[in-house]
Amino acid sequence: MEEFIGGLWHRFITRAASRSHPAAAVRLAEMERSAGILFRALGGDPGLRVAPAAEVEHGARRNWLARLAHSGEKAALAARDAETLRLPAEIALFPDRTLNRDLYLWLIAQGAALPAAGLDADSWISANQQASTATLAAFPGFAARYRRLVAAVLAERPDPARLPADEAAAEQAIRQALAEPGSVTRLPAARRPPQPVALWLYPAPVAIDRRNNAADPTPAEQRESGKSADATDRRRQASREDMPDGRNGLILPFRAESLLSFAEYVKVNRSHEEGDDEDPVRAASEMEQVAVAQDSRDTASKVRFDLDLPSAAHDDIPLETGILLPEWDWKKQQLKPDMCRLDVLDPRDAEPCALPPRLIVPARRLRRQLEALTPARRWLKNQPDGQELDLDACVRAFTDRHSGHAASASGGYLSCERRERDLCCLVLADLSLSTDAWVSDEQRVIDVIRDSLWLFSEALGATGDPFGLYGFSSRRREHIRFHRIKDFDDRVDDRIRGRIQAIRPGFYTRMGAAIRHATQILARRPESLRLLLILSDGKPNDVDHYEGRYGIEDTRMSLHAARAQGLRPFCVTIDREGEAYLPHLFGPAGYSVLRKPEELPVHLPRLYARLTAG
Incomplete structure (x- = not known):
């Protein structure tokens, strides 16, 4: 009561x-x-x-x-x-x-x-x-x-x-x-x-510095994996304190119930005890100022995983290593040469496989829809040479000759011509660890991307347009992973489907370097329209300083360089906050935000048809 x-x-x-x-x-x-x-x-x-x-x-x-x-x-x-x-x-x-x-x-x-x-x-x-x-x-x-x-x-x-x-x-x-x-x-x-x-x-209040600190003995990947995100993403005032060593214990010569009043005047170190409740998150949301100290203890709130690089025997097969790429320093407003190191990888132990049965019907339906983009054959009349005689031209020439008129100088053959679409497309998929998140009870983001690549490759077989499939992830600037799934000259067969099946999420999203390398690949193509289609689920970020405004501006400069090469970049994302930063990167008509990620496999081929219909 x-x-x-x-x-x-x-x-x-x-x-x-x-x-x-x-x-x-x-x-x-x-x-x-x-x-x-x-x-x-x-x-x-x-x-x-x-x-x-x-x-x-x-x-x-x-x-x-x-x-x-x-x-x-x-x-x-x-x-x-x-x-x-x-x-x-x-x-x-x-x-x-x-x-x-x-x-x-x-x-x-x-x-x-x-x-x-x-x-x-x-x-x-x-x-x-x-x-x-x-x-x-x-x-x-x-x-x-x-x-x-x-x-x-x-x-x-x-x-x-x-x-x-x-x-x-x-x-x-x-x-x-x-x-x-x-x-x-x-x-x-x-x-x-x-x-x-x-x-x-x-x-603005002073923000907590979340960048990697060399003096911090805790691995940055574990800090990233163990964090509990604030649902409101609010910035906190912060102060740095020295971590108490715990040697001088606090002697309490009074009753325990008076600890609350005593703690108002004495700094009491409250370490984080792992548990299943959300009390630490709720407590942090009510704090006006957060004190941050370096601690050597490893903690995790929900999930424990390791982002260390796998051994060479279990990692993907390197095709090219040590490709040096520049990076844009937003604070200094300059392009730093040879700042990033990229490796091109081939999936290890990718077994050939057939298209999953659940995708056969959608693939057949998309192929029929994209067949309208296939160039049709056309007969050209009055040609000087060709595969067949032009009967109309022969009759006209015979009539002119017998009526005393000069015969027409045009040819009397029919030539069959096939007008090819002068375009190509490179699909660059984000394969970072964030794609391991679940979008429904049965599918993860990486599963949606995998289905999208399957259907996209099957649907584009109806158009005959050359295309390539690649993926990327990163772990700091010295290890950027560029995954080769399908080159432009490869046929879509069980071997390519097996490579798509073998993709797996890992590491972070250094998007600028991946776009620069994809630009180099597309720049060598002879087609007049070269489409760079990017699949992503969030902002550019990496474990070092590559986050926030720095990552956004580097990605933006890489897109400027791609447009200068004559490429047309376009981004498809499932990030609901994408509309806050994507116009700055791709322009008002250069991106598409999907509210329902599970629609990406069907949406991607249709989007390609719309972008290349002209």
């Missing part, structure tokens, strides 16, 4: 103290697609990704009801750094849903107008006002929306007359800066920080 009454009181006082309007809430997931499009349309950096912002403690004054309910201590502050635009996961500040949506649009416009390096603690107030001024000057259509938002925000902010003198001065300065952007250079000093300004972006 006591717990029941306590729960009722907690819900009652929390609702009473809340200043949000859940019925009018707008979520970032609803704005995800339009947010990226608007951000790039307003001149924002196209390489930035949009992600949810973390809730942080703002330290501003709260009313007595909020203090009683222990609510309102944290707020999700919009922020921007060199790689990410962070927006609140949900906006329910106003009772009008249209205003909440307009607030999202204004924050996106602010992020596009802010400097590329982000904000710092000293100049973020003036930078926000300059961004507001620039946005209103460049896009006058935002003026009416901005005035409505300012009026609604001021109505929600505390009354300066009820604040202490120092806080009232800061609040008056904020109100003036919102009404007249550019009129305030800095806020007056106050004991407490002011209430967060919903129309401004704040300096």
Whole structure:
């Protein structure tokens, strides 16, 4: 009964103290697609990704009801750094849903107008006002929306007359800066920080450095395999601490139930104990600041696996080794030559096999659909030579001769001509370890890719177009694996089907190097239309620094080089977040996102037919 009454009181006082309007809430997931499009349309950096912002403690004054309910201590502050635009996961500040949506649009416009390096603690107030001024000057259509938002925000902010003198001065300065952007250079000093300004972006929190550290004794692959992903992908404030050695134990000369109050004043090392529950993930999601230390103990949350390279006796057969490729350094804005080392591999112990029975009917149906693309034979008349006589031309020549007219100079033969399609296609499949994930109760991503390659190779046999099948994975820049499945000159037979059956997932996704090598293969083809079709399930990443903006920009530069060679790149992905970064890589019409991965085997041949129909 006591717990029941306590729960009722907690819900009652929390609702009473809340200043949000859940019925009018707008979520970032609803704005995800339009947010990226608007951000790039307003001149924002196209390489930035949009992600949810973390809730942080703002330290501003709260009313007595909020203090009683222990609510309102944290707020999700919009922020921007060199790689990410962070927006609140949900906006329910106003009772009008249209205003909440307009607030999202204004924050996106602010992020596009802010400097590329982000904000710092000293100049973020003036930078926000300059961004507001620039946005209103460049896009006058935002003026009416901005005035409505300012009026609604001021109505929600505390009354300066009820604040202490120092806080009232800061609040008056904020109100003036919102009404007249550019009129305030800095806020007056106050004991407490002011209430967060919903129309401004704040300096981004320091991100946890997840890159591989040479001083870290824990293998990077095990760290990658044992991590538990935060479902919201929110950025945390972080600080680095020295790992306690555990030699000096904490003596507790008091009752155990007082440990909680004592821990508020003493740093207590809480090691991670493995278990089946999700308490560590939930605890981390509630932390405002995360302390990170190097630990030599190996832990894993769910799955244990080893990403070490297999021995030569069990690895795939190397065909070419030591192929050196460049890589684009986004931070230095230069192409570094010979940065990556690529090996071309052939599947080991790939036994020839027939097409699986479950794919025979879909393959036959796709072949019939693609037969329309097959070039048809055509008879050309009045040719000087050919396989048969042109009877119409012979009759005309005989008639002209007997009527006294000069005979036609054209030929009297029929020639059969077959007009070939002057195109080829290279399919580059992502075979990284992420493709081992399950998309349904019966299929993994790698199974979907395998079925897609089977059906694609069977369907293209009806068109006669030359094509090649390749796969790639990587483990750092010195070991990039490029798997040969089918060369352009190979026939589709049981041997090729056996190679498709032998593909297996492993390692990481250094996409830029794989695209550069595929470009070299396609550049040697004589066809006029050369299509580079990429199958992927996520962003480019590797165990070293190749992640985030670095991997995106390197892949983008490799695609620029492919287009300069006359290639046409196109990406098919099952990554639901792909629309946030794929337009930056492939352009608005250069990619396709599949919401249902199991449709990829049938979708891929049809997509090829659409891309090459002209």
